[in-house]
Amino acid sequence: MNTITSEKKSKINLPENLVFGKVFTEHVFEMDYDSLKGGWQEPKIKKLENLSIHPAAMVFHYGQALFEGLKAYKTVDGRIALFRPEKNIERLNNSARRLCIPEVDPExxxxxxxxLVKTDQDWIPTKPGYSLYIRPFIIATEACFGVRPSEQYKFMILLSPVGPYYPEGFKPVSIMVTDKYVRAVRKGTGEAKAAGNYAASLIGQVEAKNEHYTQVLWLDAIEQKYIEEVGAMNIFVRFNDEVATPKLSGSILPGITRMSVIQILKDWGMNINERLISIDEMVDRYDKGELVEVFGSGTAAVISSVNKLKYHDKIMKFGDEDPGELALKLYNEVTGIQYGKIEDKHNWLIYID
Structure with missing residues (x-):
């Protein structure tokens, strides 16, 4: 790898309140693919700058674009750790296969x-709850009008220092269930982290916010009855006798935090099941007092407790300002592992020497 190091700033002044995805570090990783030149080539770390790309690049016209998201943390003992990055790379390649994009070498x-993280390690915030967001992505760059896979691609990794998702503490969120639109369909691109999936979800998110809800919960596209995922996270439902999360059906993103939460719940001896969960079951069991708690999991927020869920005219409430008991316990457990405060029993952290 060709490493091009630009002159480091003598002092990095991060904003007091970091807004997610608005601040970027000095360097970026970049690697290009050309099918006629032997595949992926010339990996390098260079100074961050704007891209020069042809307006006929196929990403703009046919949507071959995917991305990942993970974080690097400054642990309590001063080391730098990434949380299960090999799983993000595995998912990146799964997305690449679905979108006919060439895979990258995992190692x-x-x-x-x-x-790259080591190069810009001075940008990792040290304040509690802060971290360095890592955004790998691949786009099709061949200049061509034609509905087919591109012959050229660009793979990049950006870094962005971020503050805690809940700057005022761990607060619950409100969610609106929609059956007006669908996000993805089984056998489509739902299980890939394709950029187009997020474009398809924006209208539901906008309408939810117009009704003063934080996020939208999507139902399955076929029967419009089974819950699937929220715009930025997987969903978990705690009933009186189990914790359930929608099973991976091909239209749900297999979250890294999701699989970690499932493992932790198993470690705790809880009855955790991946299964179909209908919105009607949730309403019925809520009315019977058997629906205890709802929460989501994802890279950005880690765990999001839900205090209000709206479906048509039905509003289900789970407390007001206080997060759910299990959601808070999981949040403390996962973040405790990520920041080195709790024993990493499953070797999920990869440290930078």
Whole structure:
């Protein structure tokens, strides 16, 4: 790998209140693919700058674009750790296969990612709850009008220092269930982290916010009865006799935090099941007093407790300002592992030497 290091700033002044995704570090990883030149080539870390790309690049016209999201943390003992990055790289390649994008070498990609974080390690915030967001992505760059896979691609990794998702503490969120639109369909691109999935979800998110709800919960596209996922997270439902989360059906993103939460719940001896959960079951069991708690999981927020869920004219409430008991316990457990406060029993952290 060619490492091009630009002159480091003598002092990095981060904003007091970091807004997610608005601040970027000095360097970026970049690697290009050309089918006629032997595949992926010339990996390098260079100074962050704007891209020069042809307006006929196929990403603009046919949507071949995917991304990932994970974080690097400054642990309590001063080390730098990434949380399960190999799983993000595995999912990146799964998305690539679905979108006919060439895969990347997992071991080399992890090496590039760690080297980039190491290069810009001074940008990792040290305040409690702060971290360095890592955004790998691949786009089709061949200049061509034609509905087919591109012959050229660009793989990049951006870094962005971020503050805690809940700057005022762990607060619950409100969610609106929609059956007006669908996000994805089984056998489509729902299980891939494709950029187009997020474009398809925006209208539901906008309408939810117009009704003063934080996020939208999507139902399955076929029967419009089974809950699937929220715009930025997977969903968990705590009934009186189990914790359930929608099973991966091909239209749900297999979240890294989701799989970690499932493992932690198993470690705790809880009855955790991946299964179909209908919105009618949720309403019925809420009315019977058997629906105890709802929460989501994702990279950005880690765990999001839900205090209000709206479906048509039905509003289900789970407390007011206080998060759910299990959601708070899971949040403390996962973030405790990520920041090195709690024993990493499953070796989920990868440290930078």
């Amino acid at each position: 080399l990609t992890l090496k590039y990612m760690l080297e």
